[in-house]
Amino acid sequence: MDERFRRLVARREQTANERSEVLAKRKAITDLAEEEAREDLLPEEDAEFRELTGQIRALDDQLSQLDERIAELSAEAERDATVTAGAAAVKRAKARVSSVTESRTYERGxxxxxxxxxxxxxxxxxxxxxxxxxxxxxxxxxxxxxxxxxxxxxxxxxxxxxxxxxxxxxxxxxxxxxxxxxxxxxxxxxxxxxxxxxxxxxxGTATAVQSADNGAVTxxxxxxxxxxxxxxxxxxxxxxxxxxxxxxxxxxxxxxxxxxxxxxxxxxxxxxxxxxxxxxxxxxxxxxxxxxxxxxxxxxxxxxxxxxxxxxxxxxxxxxxxxxxxxxxxxxxxxxxxxxxxxxxxxxxxxxxxxxxxxxxxxxxxxxxxxxxxxxxxxxxxxxxxxxxxxxxxxxxxxxxxxxxxxxxxxxxxxxxxxxxxxxxxxxxxxxxxxxxxxxxxxxxxxxxxxxxxxxxxxxxx
The missing domain is CATH 3.30.2400.10 (Major capsid protein gp5)
Structure with missing residues (x-):
């Protein structure tokens, strides 16, 4: 489960980065319009703006699904930890009982x-x-x-x-x-x-600046x-x-x-x-x-x-x-x-x-x-x-x-x-x-x- 969890987290991070890149592209369109003092986008800009908005919506859906699965795995891990801690507590309790019922051979005093x-x-x-x-x-x-x-x-x-x-x-x-x-x-x-x-x-090994393209590597x-x-x-x-x-x-x-x-x-x-x-x-x-x-x-x-x-x-x-x-x-x-x-x-x-x-x-x-x-x-x-x-x-x-x-x-x-x-x-x-x-x-x-x-x-x- 740890490997699956790591893969999900890595995918979410990658998806979030992609969303940030798409947002930056969309913002660049509106920034250009503002710079040129235009109230409306040009037709080709408007089409690209709508396409990027659709990509953002799709990426948001992916992020939501990944968050849901990560939350499920986290909850499952917490339940496992609780069960493990409970088992350890029982083991310690049994050990205490054993130590009470039978002391060691050479106890101090x-x-x-x-x-x-x-x-x-x-x-x-x-x-x-x-x-x-x-x-x-x-x-x-x-x-x-x-x-x-x-x-x-x-x-x-x-x-x-x-x-x-x-x-x-x-x-x-x-x-x-x-x-x-x-x-x-x-x-x-x-x-x-x-x-x-x-x-x-x-x-140790060594590195050096390559003298030119296709030149020898140190x-x-x-x-x-x-x-x-x-x-x-x-x-x-x-x-x-x-x-x-x-x-x-x-x-x-x-x-x-x-x-x-x-x-x-x-x-x-x-x-x-x-x-x-x-x-x-x-x-x-x-x-x-x-x-x-x-x-x-x-x-x-x-x-x-x-x-x-x-x-x-x-x-x-x-x-x-x-x-x-x-x-x-x-x-x-x-x-x-x-x-x-x-x-x-x-x-x-x-x-x-x-x-x-x-x-x-x-x-x-x-x-x-x-x-x-x-x-x-x-x-x-x-x-x-x-x-x-x-x-x-x-x-x-x-x-x-x-x-x-x-x-x-x-x-x-x-x-x-x-x-x-x-x-x-x-x-x-x-x-x-x-x-x-x-x-x-x-x-x-x-x-x-x-x-x-x-x-x-x-x-x-x-």
Whole structure:
């Protein structure tokens, strides 16, 4: 029905254009008579006028019929949408009923510990209850849509996919600690691969003015290549005494998992920003070949000079990427440096946006951590403490990035967990691990990133 609807709309548009053309022709006849100060049309003009009027009448009839059919299809689509929405509401209601009648195996606060059960099964300390709960949990993972929403990657892991509420906690902590990584385009990591090849156009086609009629037409073949993003692993572990596992009155898995995944998020952010591309690291933005750099060298830096450098960075993305940048990323101390700046009369140069400021170099949007805090040059400013602050000869310089974040690609797996009893069996110790995979590239469009650095960005004084 969508295709039929589009065809009807296209026909109506074409008919309306034809009617406008006929009207213009008819008006031209009367305009000529008025210009020549004639009260009556000439016989041939009158005949043409009547013929055009008949065409307009016929086109009006066609428009009326098309409008009627379009209205019928629109009404039918609305009825279908209503039925679909009703069916979806029923499905949600059934899901709510199901969730009331049968809760998940590892609900927060129900006294059951996911990692504790996992460890008991692998340590052969289970009387059967822990294995049964893990089997029910594996069924939850396979059938519950919430798990499928959270598990963005390489298949369901059964036992080894943590409970939903722990995953929710992971996402919350991860987003708080990976501001830069959250800016870029994030996609699920494809299964069964150790690297991702992303095609790109290396040399494009060409056009030129034809020298003369029948002259040769310019031809230039398109050339393509690819950008390679190897898959890397981030992992962490914690050794725990078996006494804590066996005798603890609380679910210690929440504490361990939260701390490991918080650091996992930070390491992901650092990889996106500064990964070296060697020793198992991805190639981060700063080490991507071809990104634009602006050196701000100044023994007596000022906010006004820095403002000009940021303006230069913005125009470079426009000029070299041919599209607009989307965000400015900087360390919190650099944003504080801007907030602390005042004019000759002691008035701040960055003021709250709600005050309708005039002649401000930037506006303060929110007193927030690791997210959008304001705007500058019409772009949102995001602060991230993972931005380096140890650069330069004095190892005290930071950098500012102006970037089109949508051009950067981050592929991530879901997080996984393991319990390993063997490694510390001689000391009654078990090892808890979390791990996940990522691939990242900023090399598709390196000119989407402009880095500002130099002696003008030394540690500010307040």
């Amino acid at each position: 129900n006294g059951r510990s996911y990692l504790q059960d996992l460890a008991k099964v692998q340590l052969n300390m289970d009387s059967g209850d822990a294995r049964e709960r893990l089997l029910r949990h594996a069924q939850d993972v396979a059938t519950d849509p919430e798990y499928r929403d959270l598990d963005r990657t390489d298949g369901n892991g059964g036992y080894f996919v943590p409970p939903v509420w722990l995953m929710s906690q992971f996402i919350e902590l991860a987003r708080a600690g990976r501001a830069y990584a959250n800016l870029v385009t994030n996609q699920p990591l494809p299964p069964g691969t150790d690297s991702i090849n992303i095609p790109r156009v290396a040399a 031809e230039q073949d398109l050339d393509d290549d690819f950008v390679n993003a190897p898959v890397r692993t981030i992992a962490g572990q914690q050794d725990v005494a078996i006494q804590l596992l066996d005798q603890s009155p609380v679910s210690f898995d929440e504490i361990v998992f939260r701390d490991l995944t918080a650091d996992y998020a930070t390491k992901t952010d650092l990889q996106v920003i500064s990964g070296s591309g060697a020793s198992g690291q991805v190639t981060g933005v700063r080490n991507t070949g071809g990104i634009e750099t602006i050196t701000y060298t100044d023994a007596t830096p000022t906010v006004a000079k820095l403002y000009s450098k940021v303006a230069d960075a913005v125009q470079r993305v426009h000029t070299l990427r041919f599209m607009a940048p989307t965000v400015i990323a900087m360390h919190p101390r650099r944003w504080a440096y801007l907030l602390a700046a005042t004019d000759a009369n002691g008035r701040p140069l960055v003021v709250p946006n709600s005050g309708n400021p005039q002649n401000a170099i930037a506006t303060l949007g929110a007193v927030a951590a690791e997210q959008v805090v304001g705007s500058m040059h019409g772009l949102p400013v995001v602060t991230d403490p993972s931005m380096p602050t140890n650069l330069g000869a004095g190892t005290n310089q930071d950098v500012i990035h102006v970037l089109r974040a949508s051009d950067l690609l981050l592929f991530e797996s879901g997080i996984r967990s393991r319990v390993l009893p063997e490694v510390g069996s001689g000391n009654l110790t078990v090892r808890l691990q979390v791990y996940g995979y990522l691939a990242f590239t900023a090399a598709r469009y390196p000119k989407s990133v402009v880095e500002i650095g130099g002696t003008g960005l030394i540690a500010p004084s307040f």
